Amino acid sequence: MGLCDLCGLCGKRFGFSLAKPPGGKENGVARLRREGLRAERRQAILEAAMKVFAQRGYAAATIRAIAREANIAQGTIYLYFPSKRDILLALYRSMILESLEEIMARPRKGDEAAFLRSVLVDRIRRFRENARAVRFAFTELPFHKELREKFYREIALEQLGRIQTFLREQTARGKFRPLRTEIVARAFQGMYVIFALAEIVYGDGEVARLTPEEIADEVVRLFLHGALKKR
């Protein structure tokens, strides 16, 4: 049995061979298996890391502790991430940006309300699923200058940029009135971030009882139509 090209251990640990067949080619099934395993392993590292970051704080967290938590050899982690900073940023990137990209890539049926609603529902769901990462972003991340700057520039501002692009597109299509997108995109972000802050950081029970759909419906209505009664 050959050695897998990920960690040199998985042939044993997972009970099947991930080796490339002789000649360096692998068949389609083997490739899918390998990719699936890689994604699973990556996810396990991210989850273990968040647990360790939340327990020990970012400064005291070590790759060794993350490896132990994920039940993976320490050296294996480095095959996925060069440093603990990269682990944390990957975690936020996956939570904040990847799903936003998926939603933005879906064919849009010209319905900006449905689009905004799916962005909001997704944001709120992900916040709830990743409560530890959300709390960490408010309470601890700000204290690590370089990390904070990278997080803000590469993830928070990226997210903001996508929203600004959407707003500009809608204005160009004649759907939205001209907006100061650097303000309106942030206000839109604020309209879902506040629910994460209230529920996860401050334990607001009234927010916890609302479904993502209830919040999204009301926020979309407000964002599109405003609070004034139409005459």
Place this chain on the structure above:
Amino acid sequence: MGLCDLCGLCGKRFGFSLAKPPGGKENGVARLRREGLRAERRQAILEAAMKVFAQRGYAAATIRAIAREANIAQGTIYLYFPSKRDILLALYRSMILESLEEIMARPRKGDEAAFLRSVLVDRIRRFRENARAVRFAFTELPFHKELREKFYREIALEQLGRIQTFLREQTARGKFRPLRTEIVARAFQGMYVIFALAEIVYGDGEVARLTPEEIADEVVRLFLHGALKKR
């Protein structure tokens, strides 16, 4: 020279007598002076406390250190605040609630846009003036369970309640359409809190360059009219 009724020290420290005249009555000028001095002293304690909280963290901060920072006798602090928790809550109450009450108490000229604008301008100005307290509310306050709960219930939810009341009044007057105020009031809060988070916690330079008026004008327009182009 009689003893002042605040601290027993000020006759000496401030170089003029705050004593009540014989007979226990004081004239108007003396009363105003005493009240002004009390307010000034209280403010000095709040500012010193925030400095100490930010430097040492809430748990390690002591009344003794706050007194030293404010250049006031330790015993004097207790004439104003029973505990350090009360100091911190008074600080947020003054920053968040008192000015909101002032704005809400002003005669409203039936113009909800002007009212919302003055709330927003005031919030953003106060955040900037009290950057340390804002950072503390995101990063450290969440870790002190009892304090966090008191802060959230007595200050954050109070603020939310005032906004909900305003929304309901406007709906009753036929100005606003029916709104789920528990969601819309939070969304409104989010639309200014996000600017404090971005600028003060994450150092967002683009936000720092915006004036409170610019932010408020665009957010009010969005809140009242929404983003859709009118047809």
